[in-house]
Amino acid sequence: MHPDFWHQRWQQNQIGFHQHTPTPLLQKHWPALGVPAGTRVFVPLCGKSLDMVWLAAQGHRVLGVELSQLAVEQFFTEHGLQPVIHDSPLGRHHVAGNIEIICGDAFGLDAGLLAGCSAVYDRAALVALPPAMRQRYAGELHARLPSGCRGLLITLEYPQQDRDGPPFSVSEDEVRALYADAWSVDLLERRAIPAGHPGFVNGASRLETAVFRLHRQ
Ligand SMILES: C[S@@+](CC[C@H](N)C(=O)[O-])C[C@H]1O[C@@H](n2cnc3c(N)ncnc32)[C@H](O)[C@@H]1O
Numbered sequence: 001m002h003p004d005f006w007h008q009r010w011q012q013n014q015i016g017f018h019q020h021t022p023t024p025l026l027q028k029h030w031p032a033l034g035v036p037a038g039t040r041v042f043v044p045l046c047g048k049s050l051d052m053v054w055l056a057a058q059g060h061r062v063l064g065v066e067l068s069q070l071a072v073e074q075f076f077t078e079h080g081l082q083p084v085i086h087d088s089p090l091g092r093h094h095v096a097g098n099i100e101i102i103c104g105d106a107f108g109l110d111a112g113l114l115a116g117c118s119a120v121y122d123r124a125a126l127v128a129l130p131p132a133m134r135q136r137y138a139g140e141l142h143a144r145l146p147s148g149c150r151g152l153l154i155t156l157e158y159p160q161q162d163r164d165g166p167p168f169s170v171s172e173d174e175v176r177a178l179y180a181d182a183w184s185v186d187l188l189e190r191r192a193i194p195a196g197h198p199g200f201v202n203g204a205s206r207l208e209t210a211v212f213r214l215h216r217q
Pocket residue numbers: 006007017018019044045046047048049065066067068071104105106107123124125128
């Protein structure tokens with residue numbers, strides 16, 4: 001998607017993807033990954049997700065990246081945090097405690113920064129991207145994460161002909177193909193999301209969410 005699409009969504013407060021509590025599937029599956037406290041967790045396309053607060057509360061250092069300055073400002077304001085701000089070629093860095101959010105383009109992050117992230121968490125990031133960008137996301141961006149990096153990927157699946165994305169439907173086969181080169185991929189859970197559930201995608205005739213464990217070889 002063009003950056004303007006997302007800027008407009010934030011300006012118009014069309015952020016139906018935002019959840020007011022941490023993602024239950026994160027809380028359920030993260031502990032079994034055994035990611036040590038203190039590990040830096042990369043949260044691409046982070047929005048103002050409360051999942052970052054939950055990860056920080058587990059003792060992790062969080063590195064989010066988000067295009068929208070509005071989203072970043074809302075995150076810190078809504079949590080009563082006053083970030084220290086500095087600029088770099090990667091974007092505008094906002095740091096408060098063990099949470100850092102870069103306001104910038106995730107695809108512009110360099111290998112030096114991402115090499116320090118031994119864990120990754122993706123909810124509503126891969127599925128926010130159209131097919132060609134998903135290739136770049138896995139093949140270029142995730143390729144900058146270090147060997148041994150592990151994390152969770154949460155996807156959505158529905159008949160794509162039902163509606164246009166985002167969010168896009170991303171099948172298990174596609175996830176396996178995207179990450180096959182360098183990552184082991186394990187399906188941890190698949191569950192149906194019923195119509196009427198807050199996480200339901202309008203226009204979809206049926207919807208499932210899937211959780212994958214990723215481990216970079
Ligand atoms: C569907 S939202 C998901 C946000 C968050 N992961 C959550 O669970 O609430 C996707 C977010 O990615 C941001 N985004 C889209 N493309 C981006 C890019 N290239 N770099 C950084 N952020 C991006 C959008 O502004 C939007 O906030």
